[in-house]
Amino acid sequence: MKTAVFSARRYDQSLLVTANQAAGHELRFIQDRLTVDTAPLAAGCPAVCVFVNDNVDAQVLALLAEQGTRLIATRSTGFNHIDAGAAARLGIDVVRVTDYSPYSVAEFAVGLLLAVNRKIARASVRTREGNFELDGLMGFDLHGKTVGVIGTGKIGLIFARIMAGFGCTVVGHDPYPSPEFDAIGGRYLSVEALMAQADVVSLHCPLNDATRYIVNATTLAGLKRGSILVNTSRGGLVDTEAAIQALKTGALGGLALDVYEQEASLFFQDLSSTVITDDVIQRLVSFPNVIVTGHQAFFTVEAIGQIMRTTIESLTAFEHGAPLVNRIPAG
Numbered sequence: 001m002k003t004a005v006f007s008a009r010r011y012d013q014s015l016l017v018t019a020n021q022a023a024g025h026e027l028r029f030i031q032d033r034l035t036v037d038t039a040p041l042a043a044g045c046p047a048v049c050v051f052v053n054d055n056v057d058a059q060v061l062a063l064l065a066e067q068g069t070r071l072i073a074t075r076s077t078g079f080n081h082i083d084a085g086a087a088a089r090l091g092i093d094v095v096r097v098t099d100y101s102p103y104s105v106a107e108f109a110v111g112l113l114l115a116v117n118r119k120i121a122r123a124s125v126r127t128r129e130g131n132f133e134l135d136g137l138m139g140f141d142l143h144g145k146t147v148g149v150i151g152t153g154k155i156g157l158i159f160a161r162i163m164a165g166f167g168c169t170v171v172g173h174d175p176y177p178s179p180e181f182d183a184i185g186g187r188y189l190s191v192e193a194l195m196a197q198a199d200v201v202s203l204h205c206p207l208n209d210a211t212r213y214i215v216n217a218t219t220l221a222g223l224k225r226g227s228i229l230v231n232t233s234r235g236g237l238v239d240t241e242a243a244i245q246a247l248k249t250g251a252l253g254g255l256a257l258d259v260y261e262q263e264a265s266l267f268f269q270d271l272s273s274t275v276i277t278d279d280v281i282q283r284l285v286s287f288p289n290v291i292v293t294g295h296q297a298f299f300t301v302e303a304i305g306q307i308m309r310t311t312i313e314s315l316t317a318f319e320h321g322a323p324l325v326n327r328i329p330a331g
């Protein structure tokens, strides 16, 4: 089946080609993001394959539908970049990748936490320049601290287990409590109580109308002073301007981000030779107690291999009229 693959980086192309060997779909790789301007590149493709920063809104979907697209396959778990209601109205099915190594993201969240708490990235830059001083590099023991997990689904639960293994007390917030979280000694709290008690808060819930800016000026005002916030879920969960204010006052002691609310125009590209006009990200990276990575938490051999296999399986199922096991709800 002809499939236009947007935001196709080199690794996407080689891994999709490998996953597609038996299925033999006709893959049209497009390096650009899907937007109103690039949608015509998918003309004649019944399937369009996208990633997290592609713009799959109602306008783009209408254009794709006119061109004959009937399936959107996102190479991600989150689907906040897709207007699922508009897709349903246009008769376009949407599939995602629900199951791939949740360890990839949970382990990366732990890595970010350690990096920001123990200033590992700063220390590495210093030693490269021959500076072996320790001033400014002090962190705190995680053992014995309280870690708050917002969203105790697949990734949040693994993160919580790892933190429990570090000797932390884990508390959580989730409208659908998990018995497995209870089993590791986790206690469910309101967001406010969690923010007040936790020394570390890690976000693992999806981005939707209920969770947009779940971390905002009000919730940050109730944060235990000096706590660290980790976000490997979606940028829109955090009001970045409010986080910057909290960093300036010291209310927020550290911030580790793999996702950023305005990441669509920045991430997955080399902008090192251009003038970045986004003052918010520039302010963020100027803090000594902030670490930002470019949406790489999923980027392990295991996770990305599974993402590509599932995507090809969904294309094949759609082509043969078989049930779409990874179809997302119409919204």
Ligand code: NAD
Pocket: 077, 078, 102, 105, 150, 151, 152, 153, 154, 155, 156, 173, 174, 175, 176, 204, 205, 206, 207, 210, 211, 232, 233, 234, 258, 259, 295, 296, 297, 298, 299
């Ligand atoms: P999941 O569906 O297994 O878990 C999400 C959990 O969030 C569920 O338990 C759900 O009940 C909970 N939730 C829903 N609304 C909530 C709310 N208002 N407050 C608190 N919790 C709420 O999903 P998952 O596989 O664990 O993935 C979690 C998120 O991680 C995804 O939605 C995606 O945004 C993000 N993610 C990021 C990367 C990355 O590379 N950075 C990769 C994969 C996933």
